[in-house]
Amino acid sequence: MKLPNSRRKFMAASVATGLFQIVPRHVLGGTNHTAPSDRLNIAGIGVGGQGGRIIRSAASHSNIVALCDVDHAYAARLLKKFPKAARYADYREMLDKQKDIDAVMIGTPDHTHAVISVAAMQAGKHVYCEKPLTREIHEARRVAQVAKGTGVATQLGIQRHAMEGPRLLNEWIAAGAIGEVREVEAWSTLSYYPFGHKKWSPAFPRRPAETPPVPDGLDWDAWIGPAAMRPYHSVYHPASWRAWWDFGTGMMGDRGVHTIDPIMWALQLGMPESVEATSTGLNPDTHPLTSIVTFRFPAREGRPPVKLTWYEGLRPPRPPELEDGRLFGGEQGGILFKGSKGMLMSDYTASSPRLIPEQKMREFMPNRPPKTIPRIEEGDHVLNWTKACKGQEKAGTDFEYGARITEICLLGNLAKRVNGLIRWDAENMRVTNNDEANRYVETDYRQGWSL
Known part of the structure; x- marks a missing residue:
């Protein structure tokens, strides 16, 4: 190509x-x-x-x-x-x-x-x-x-x-609190989906046919920017744009960035070799209702390969080691590191990492490692x-860091769009096994816009 x-x-x-x-x-x-x-x-x-x-x-x-x-x-x-x-x-x-x-x-x-x-x-x-x-x-x-x-x-x-939780998570994993980490599960129980338009099927929303007038004070041409032009509708602006492929990155670009950040940081992940997605509610216009996306990262600098599974609009299976009555992750999402010596769980922001079961946490705390990562003033x-x-x-x-974590999340979106497996050649910035997916690596800007 x-x-x-x-x-x-x-x-x-x-x-x-x-x-x-x-x-x-x-x-x-x-x-x-x-x-x-x-x-x-x-x-x-x-x-x-x-x-x-x-x-x-x-x-x-x-x-x-x-x-x-x-x-x-x-x-x-x-x-x-x-x-x-x-x-x-x-x-x-x-x-x-x-x-x-x-x-x-x-x-x-x-x-x-x-x-x-x-x-x-x-x-x-x-x-x-x-x-x-x-x-x-x-x-x-x-x-x-x-x-x-x-x-x-x-x-x-x-x-x-900038907060304390992700730093603790880094320090504990680096100190071997749960041993060698080869698998991580991460999730958001939410998803971006433009519910609420009365004439749409809630299962497969598509672009609205109506073309209401642009509200006073809104420069719609400037709002569209480099994207392909389409008529104004309130389902895009304000607030709902992230559900639409042309304007937003869905939950992967929102909670996904927050959630994958502490994982990428703690495990020093580079680019994945492959990403595979299965989704429901697929259509050409909007992000899917639910997805399971599996990233496979190669071994790097003495660290083992890592399988990261992202659940969107869903939760992963509850680990049997987690005691009854305890919340699995946070109310709306979480992270579960699976190590050779145990598991480490947190909410989706890594603000409250805990070893599970709780007995392991109690045993760990008296001997927890020193704080080695610089802290940010007031977080x-x-x-x-x-x-x-x-x-x-x-x-x-x-x-530099932000571009890498963004690329990982956008690779998840590429896999969603083809609802299958993609293999990623990071050096050449292309999918090697699916030309359809390459269409979304770089799309054309509207005339008059460039990068």
Whole structure:
């Protein structure tokens, strides 16, 4: 299969773990910048939902100088909270006109993460982007490449990565608390599915036929961005876009990123060799209702191969070692590490790791290993990034790391779309056994958009 020119350009982007030097904005030049000790000037892009929440979390230690959203009505509450911030509907206009911006925080739908992140980094801005990093694999590679080339500080919004639980999980596994880990089960009992449209079958929802008028204040063309154009409908915006393949990455790109993060971190996983999925509720437009996705990772650096099974909209079988009456994982998801000497269970964020059965936990605690992984002040993911912008510490989930975890999750989505097995050639960024799956590694942008 001959690769398009745009894909060949980023074949060299690394998929291995690596560190790059973070260059503070003041080093990049320009007269409008902050010194490392000063408050950052931050702009928000996509601030009506989660984007507004991350902006609020930055406001205690940074200046919010600009806010950009294609729907000012949906973003009204956040805009009202920061009346002194300049307002925009187009991020390109904002980046071009407002030169006092040091950093941006992106909370737009998944399908615009890549184009906005690249534009901001190329403009010399530090970037915080909500997860997943991108909607497609080729975008993740490109975003990581630009981040490395520009040297700005970046952070993928996996907020729980900064907290205590994942660090304990890492330290306990590294100390051999459950022996050699060859199998992991992870799950979310939720799934993204656009229920609620009265004329659809709830089993197989498809695109709505109605074409209601675009609400006042919404720039629908800008919302669509690089995706293929389709008429406005409220089932896409606000809030439901993640259920649709053209705009979102489903539960794999949401809870999947949060859940696979501590697994990838603790076991030092690279790219899987193969991914296999079985799903229900398949159709060309929306993510499936339920899925079971099996990732197989090769042995690496003295560590054994790992089988990771992801259950979406489902729970895995309850382990017999878990006592009656105890919650299996968390209310909405969890992780179960299966080691040669025992099991380690947590909720989907790894916030409360516990050996099972509880007797093993009681025996382990008096001799638990020392804390060896640096802790983040107050477990604050946004503060960690703003310090990285000033050159004070390294961001925990920079775009090099974020691109790899995003790629793993997007490979799960590729397997879902073909409802079967795919074999992944990470070096050449292609599926080797299913050409249909390669269609989704890189799709064409709408005319007028590029990466």
